[in-house]
Amino acid sequence: MFRISPRRSLLLVLVAFTFAAFAVVMLANHSWNGYHWARQSNPFNVKMGNNVGSLWQTALTNASADWSQSTVLNTTIVAGGTRPKNCRPTSGQDEICSARYGNTGWLGLAQIWLTTGSHIAQGVVKLNDYYFSPGSQYDTASWRALVTCQEIGHTLGLDHQDTNFDNPNLGTCMDYTSNPDGPPANTSPNKHDYDELVTIYTHLDSFTSVGQTIKVNGRAYESLEARPASTIGCWRFAAPKTSLSLVLACLRRFA
Numbered sequence: 001m002f003r004i005s006p007r008r009s010l011l012l013v014l015v016a017f018t019f020a021a022f023a024v025v026m027l028a029n030h031s032w033n034g035y036h037w038a039r040q041s042n043p044f045n046v047k048m049g050n051n052v053g054s055l056w057q058t059a060l061t062n063a064s065a066d067w068s069q070s071t072v073l074n075t076t077i078v079a080g081g082t083r084p085k086n087c088r089p090t091s092g093q094d095e096i097c098s099a100r101y102g103n104t105g106w107l108g109l110a111q112i113w114l115t116t117g118s119h120i121a122q123g124v125v126k127l128n129d130y131y132f133s134p135g136s137q138y139d140t141a142s143w144r145a146l147v148t149c150q151e152i153g154h155t156l157g158l159d160h161q162d163t164n165f166d167n168p169n170l171g172t173c174m175d176y177t178s179n180p181d182g183p184p185a186n187t188s189p190n191k192h193d194y195d196e197l198v199t200i201y202t203h204l205d206s207f208t209s210v211g212q213t214i215k216v217n218g219r220a221y222e223s224l225e226a227r228p229a230s231t232i233g234c235w236r237f238a239a240p241k242t243s244l245s246l247v248l249a250c251l252r253r254f255a
C-alpha cells in the first residue's frame with residue numbers, strides 16, 4: 001500500500017492549486033488592450049491585402065480561412081495595396097506582407113493604428129523572410145502557419161494566450177512555442193480564441209472603421225500608443241544568432 005505523508009499531500013494540494021490558478025490566468029482573457037475594429041453589425045469583414053511571396057501563400061490562405069470560422073467576423077484576401085518591403089497600411093483593412101526586413105529579432109510583426117477610442121483604423125502584418133530562408137530552422141509549413149496566424153490574430157484584437165516558449169502547447173497559434181508541430185500543433189486558433197473574439201465584439205459601435213477610409217488619430221499617436229510601436233512580435237530569435245543586444249532591443253520595444 002502506498003501512503004503519502006500529510007506534509008507531502010499538502011505539497012501536492014499546493015502544487016495542484018498553483019496549476020489550477022495558472023490555467024485560469026492563462027485562459028481568463030487575451031484581448032490586446034481592448035483594441036478592436038469599430039462596426040455596427042456582426043459578422044463584419046476584414047480585407048487582407050496579399051503582399052506575400054509564393055512561400056507564404058498557403059499560410060495566408062489557411063490563416064484567413066481559420067479566422068473566418070469566427071462567428072463574429074470574416075476575412076477575405078484581396079489584391080495587395082503596398083510594396084512588401086515598405087508594407088504601408090491601407091485604411092480600413094489589413095495589409096499582409098513578406099520581405100527580408102533584416103536581423104530585427106522578430107519573425108513576424110503586427111502593427112495597428114487607432115482611430116477614436118480603442119478602435120482599429122488599419123493594420124499591417126510583416127513576415128520576415130530574413131529568418132525563413134530556405135533550409136533555415138523556420139523554413140517549415142508549421143512555422144509559417146504559426147506566425148501568419150498569430151500576427152493576423154493580433155490585428156483582430158487578440159493578444160497571446162501564453163508567452164512561455166517552453167511549456168506544453170495550448171493548441172493555438174496565439175501561444176508561443178519552440179515546436180509549432182506539437183502535438184498539439186500551434187498552427188491555428190483554438191476555441192478560446194474564437195470565444196475571446198465573441199467577447200471583444202459583442203458590443204456594437206456607433207460608427208464603422210473596418211472597410212472605411214477612416215482617419216488615424218494623430219493625437220493618439222503620441223499619447224495612446226496608436227502608433228506602429230503598438231506592436232507585438234517579440235519572438236525568440238534564431239538560437240545561434242541570439243545576442244544580448246538583440247534581447248535588450250526586443251525588451252525595450254515593449255517597455
Ligand SMILES: [Zn+2]
Nearest residue numbers: 036038204205
Ligand atoms: Zn467598439
Ligand SMILES: [Zn+2]
Nearest residue numbers: 150160232233
Ligand atoms: Zn505575437
